[in-house]
Amino acid sequence: MTFSLFRSFRTFAVFFPLLFLIAVASPRLAAADSTVQASDGSSASAGADAAGTSGSIAEDGSTIPADDSSSVDQLFTAPQADTVTKEGGSLLGKFDDHQPITVTGSLQAMGGAVVGVSDGPTAGTYQFGMKPGMSITPSITFDARPDRTFRIHGTATAKYPGDFAVGFSELFFDYTVKDSTYVRVGKQLIGWGITRLFDVGDLMSDSDDGVAAKVYVPVDGIGITSVVLVKTSYGITSDNVDFKSLGYGLQGDVPLGRSEMLFSGFYHDADSTPGKATATYKTSMLGVDLFAEGIGNFYKTKEPSFSGAVAGFYWEKIEPSLKIYGEYYFNGEDSSGTDHRASIVVGTNNIPGTPFKAAIQWTHAFMDNSGSVVPVLSFSPWPHVSMQYGLPVRYGAWGSYYVVNGSPIVQTTAEKNNALSWAQRIGFMFRLTLNVGF
Amino acid sequence: MKRIFFYALLLALVVIGSAPYVGAEDAPDFKAMLKTVDGLVSFMDTDFSAEYAIVLDKPGESRSVTDAVMFRRDKDEKYLILILEPTSDKGKGYLKIGQSLWLYDPLSRRFTFTSSKERFQNSNARNSDFTRSNFAGDYDIVSGHREALGRFNCWVIDLKANNDGVSFPKTKIWVSDDNLVRKTEDYSLSGQLMRTTAIPTYQKVGNRFLPVTMLIVDNLRGKTINGKLENERTQITITKPSLSTLPDSIFTQAYLEKVSK
Numbered sequence: 001m002t003f004s005l006f007r008s009f010r011t012f013a014v015f016f017p018l019l020f021l022i023a024v025a026s027p028r029l030a031a032a033d034s035t036v037q038a039s040d041g042s043s044a045s046a047g048a049d050a051a052g053t054s055g056s057i058a059e060d061g062s063t064i065p066a067d068d069s070s071s072v073d074q075l076f077t078a079p080q081a082d083t084v085t086k087e088g089g090s091l092l093g094k095f096d097d098h099q100p101i102t103v104t105g106s107l108q109a110m111g112g113a114v115v116g117v118s119d120g121p122t123a124g125t126y127q128f129g130m131k132p133g134m135s136i137t138p139s140i141t142f143d144a145r146p147d148r149t150f151r152i153h154g155t156a157t158a159k160y161p162g163d164f165a166v167g168f169s170e171l172f173f174d175y176t177v178k179d180s181t182y183v184r185v186g187k188q189l190i191g192w193g194i195t196r197l198f199d200v201g202d203l204m205s206d207s208d209d210g211v212a213a214k215v216y217v218p219v220d221g222i223g224i225t226s227v228v229l230v231k232t233s234y235g236i237t238s239d240n241v242d243f244k245s246l247g248y249g250l251q252g253d254v255p256l257g258r259s260e261m262l263f264s265g266f267y268h269d270a271d272s273t274p275g276k277a278t279a280t281y282k283t284s285m286l287g288v289d290l291f292a293e294g295i296g297n298f299y300k301t302k303e304p305s306f307s308g309a310v311a312g313f314y315w316e317k318i319e320p321s322l323k324i325y326g327e328y329y330f331n332g333e334d335s336s337g338t339d340h341r342a343s344i345v346v347g348t349n350n351i352p353g354t355p356f357k358a359a360i361q362w363t364h365a366f367m368d369n370s371g372s373v374v375p376v377l378s379f380s381p382w383p384h385v386s387m388q389y390g391l392p393v394r395y396g397a398w399g400s401y402y403v404v405n406g407s408p409i410v411q412t413t414a415e416k417n418n419a420l421s422w423a424q425r426i427g428f429m430f431r432l433t434l435n436v437g438f
Numbered sequence: 439m440k441r442i443f444f445y446a447l448l449l450a451l452v453v454i455g456s457a458p459y460v461g462a463e464d465a466p467d468f469k470a471m472l473k474t475v476d477g478l479v480s481f482m483d484t485d486f487s488a489e490y491a492i493v494l495d496k497p498g499e500s501r502s503v504t505d506a507v508m509f510r511r512d513k514d515e516k517y518l519i520l521i522l523e524p525t526s527d528k529g530k531g532y533l534k535i536g537q538s539l540w541l542y543d544p545l546s547r548r549f550t551f552t553s554s555k556e557r558f559q560n561s562n563a564r565n566s567d568f569t570r571s572n573f574a575g576d577y578d579i580v581s582g583h584r585e586a587l588g589r590f591n592c593w594v595i596d597l598k599a600n601n602d603g604v605s606f607p608k609t610k611i612w613v614s615d616d617n618l619v620r621k622t623e624d625y626s627l628s629g630q631l632m633r634t635t636a637i638p639t640y641q642k643v644g645n646r647f648l649p650v651t652m653l654i655v656d657n658l659r660g661k662t663i664n665g666k667l668e669n670e671r672t673q674i675t676i677t678k679p680s681l682s683t684l685p686d687s688i689f690t691q692a693y694l695e696k697v698s699k
Contacts (some may be wrong), residue, residue, distance in 0.1 A: 011684065015587060051576035052574075069539075071654065072621065072634050072636045073587065073588060073621075073636075074588075075588070075636050075638045076587045076588025076589060076590055076620065076621070076636070076638055077588040077589065077651065078588070078589070079588065079589065079639050079678070080638065081639070082616075082618075082639055082640045082641070082642065082647075083639065083640075083641045083642070083650065084642045085641040085642065085643050085679055087643055087644060087679060087680055087681050087682075088678045089680060089682065089686075090678045090680055090682040091487045091488070091489065091509070091678060091680055092487075092685075092688075093508055096667055104525055104528070106511055106526065123607070130561065148444070151696070174696055176696065179685050180685065180686070180687040182687075182692045182693070182695075182696050184695075186698075188547070189546065189547035190547060190550030191546055191547045194549070194550065194551060196550065204469060216690070218686065218690060218692075219686060222692055223691065223692065225692070253691070255535055255536060255538070257536065258536060258537040259537075260535075260538050282538065282551060283537075284537050284538075284600055284603075287602035287603065289551055291551070314552075343628035349557075350659070352658075355498070383500060396567045397693070435526065436526070437524065437525035437527075438502030438523060
């Protein structure tokens with residue numbers, strides 16, 4: 001069944017993405033088809049538009065040479081003499097002193113579709129499907145600083161999918177005490193933890209579901225952040241509020257020479273796991289950023305337990321442009337002790353001679369050998385617009401971590417943020433994204 | 439006739455004998471020169487802040503301008519950069535403390551660690567271009583020779599990195615007689631020219647120097663426009679320099695959150 005189904009869709013799965021890719025990308029490819037690799041490794045595109053063909057004038061009026069790097073030497077034939085600049089005053093006032101209210105906005109819109117084969121309701125069955133996706137998120141932000149001690153900030157956002165009702169995603173004020181203690185009170189996002197792929201160590205991940213008071217105090221080079229949190233889900237009213245009903249968070253940031261340690265904890269008495277704590281270590285070695293994070297659970301009636309651990313790395317090469325980062329996650333809450341997962345991303349910001357960026361993410365669950373592989377190709381054909389093409393593939397038995405009736409049990413951060421995330425055995429994804437700030 | 443021949447021979451011997459000394463200069467102590475170069479553009483005894491305008495020109499595409507403000511404390515290897523423009527990136531910030539470089543995203547309110555080798559805001563500048571100069575510490579000297587660069591007489595010094603922390607494993611710098619770097623060429627390990635930087639004019643602030651403008655040409659990215667090869671280039675203009683002492687609290691994630699949008 002599996003074989004015949006995949007054979008019947010093989011032609012589609014292989015050729016449709018290519019045809020679609022060629023069809024959609026053809027205008028851009030046509031414009032760039034004369035792109036060649038110059039002998040020095042630089043890319044050169046004959047027949048491109050004539051915009052910017054001559055020397056350009058920088059903001060200060062100086063002329064930027066309009067040809068290759070050899071023209072750099074022309075700048076030294078009659079350069080402006082070195083000058084003496086009178087030292088200006090502190091730039092801190094740019095942020096700290098009175099600033100009238102400013103209003104800015106942004107619009108993020110995404111549309112696309114995913115087509116492919118996903119698992120059916122029972123093992124061994126498959127279904128062909130096509131799923132469109134769209135999201136629109138306009139937002140308006142205001143910010144005002146009456147004086148150096150006070151600031152008020154709010155962002156009103158409407159979201160589709162959803163009822164498109166306008167609501168405040170953030171609304172808070174800042175108060176600064178003696179230029180060193182920072183207080184922020186209101187509805188706010190708080191981000192803790194340093195993972196990129198497995199978002200398990202962020203004890204404040206849903207802090208914007210309510211109101212929080214956050215205070216930062218530096219103590220002998222150590223940054224201490226404390227948080228008092230009142231989530232909507234706590235059901236607190238003015239009648240039933242007491243200290244036990246609030247959530248409390250604490251984080252310490254300890255620099256250790258070339259390394260850094262972070263300690264954080266959160267306690268809410270009414271939760272089934274009232275206490276959580278993390279310890280994070282980050283360092284750099286041989287040009288590679290390395291980190292490890294451990295998470296523990298604390299209970300009122302039983303011994304603390306190990307919740308899990310994440311270890312990861314980040315490495316970058318300049319030429320050719322290449323980034324690799326990966327994370328390994330052990331879920332300590334799984335009673336079998338076999339829940340190990342890993343995810344790795346390899347990406348480049350520039351495929352030589354093309355306008356494309358490319359990345360591939362491979363996520364694997366070792367307990368049942370299921371996982372996903374998602375290669376993505378993207379480029380920006382016009383200002384504010386980017387196009388993405390992906391070929392998501394999932395593998396593993398029906399009922400496994402990543403293949404459960406069309407949706408994975410556990411998603412990586414990237415999957416959570418992808419409105420077109422849908423579990424396919426194999427599929428083709430196309431997405432158009434518009435991102436404008438104003 | 440013999441006398442003429444004698445004087446001609448004598449003249450020839452004098453010329454030949456003095457030839458090695460014409461146009462040559464004793465090679466200086468390049469290591470000491472690099473330390474002087476580093477010292478002139480580093481702010482080890484004061485804090486430093488300034489505004490940076492970063493103009494990226496991609497051939498055949500529209501120009502993008504990024505405005506940022508920089509706060510630097512070289513003696514502690516710290517800096518904080520806050521993006522002011524464009525609107526879409528306003529509020530993003532970089533915080534470097536020692537070897538740790540953090541990128542702050544105001545949308546997610548999260549800090550992610552990043553690499554100093556990364557391109558700054560996708561321009562041709564690297565994050566490492568905003569740290570203090572440390573040629574003497576990060577590079578070993580391969581060779582040096584004398585060369586004219588426009589109106590500047592320079593020592594051209596070939597350098598090879600002695601650690602993995604720098605953005606480029608090989609670099610060549612043109613040092614004018616006033617011990618200021620006027621031009622650099624950055625190379626890959628295989629010898630591929632990757633980036634050329636020109637600093638024709640410096641501004642003196644206190645007893646230190648910083649570029650008025652610096653032009654960075656990306657030798658690996660470009661297009662041929664109307665039959666002429668154009669490389670991507672980034673011009674950085676530095677204004678409003680200040681040596682005022684900055685509070686310790688500037689170099690914290692909390693401050694970056696506070697001043698961000």
